[in-house]
Amino acid sequence: MLHLTKVAFGATSIDQLLGWWADRGPQARLTTRYKPKRADELVGGSLFWILKHQLVARTEILGFEEAEAGKTNIVVSTGIVRVRPIPRRAHQGWRYLENADAPRDLVSGDGADELPPHLVGDLSALGLI
Template identity: 50%
Template sequence: MTAHDHHFDAASPAPLNISKVAVGCADIDALSKRQQLRALNGEVPLITRFMPKRASELIGGSIYWIVKHQLVARQRILGFAEREEDARTIVRLEPQLVLVRACPKRAHQGWRYLAAADAPADLGSDTDAAEMLPAELMRRLIALALI
């Protein structure tokens, strides 16, 4: 990381989100395993070519992952940094994947901005019977966009 790091400021207005296809991940488990392998010092670095123009609005927001044309999980964006060897951007993510209520989302290249109003709710953000389901059944229902 360099002096060009951007960090979360709690006084900022509601953060913006982005969506991105989890390329090569057949399901949430594959995405989770990938992120665990990439975790370093309590963060998961995501390398991208360019710093988003609205980077300061994204800090504190989340990246919503698309698997099989569904938004299925999110990770909080902690900040941005520049990789010294090639000037690519490092998106610094929390290691925890938060499952969200699956909703349809077309695949796209790179990432796209996602307004808070368009972002799906976290699973378990309201108390319901789905929270009591076995994990495997929950994953299957999410994959089918039934919850």
């Protein structure tokens, strides 16, 4: 499985990122200039969000469709899943992420979903959670 990473441009917190998706219904569209060459491999994968230089959440990639002016819409689910934060540099546009390098989902009840993302990332790096 293949995934994408994208900066959550304009978001200042995980709560704000979650709020973006709250009122959009079951799907949303993100417009990009170019359709990924590996688009077929991405359907069913996830779009991972970068916030403050960490991957913090993901949403499922449902498909791709043509948009106006020759651009492409990435169709994603609005159900967002928090993940164990891992460091990731900011970048423009999107980048591929191999499944082996993708962070694990936060499991409800393990307490990690209640900690600030930067602290979860530090504790995960130390192997403590």
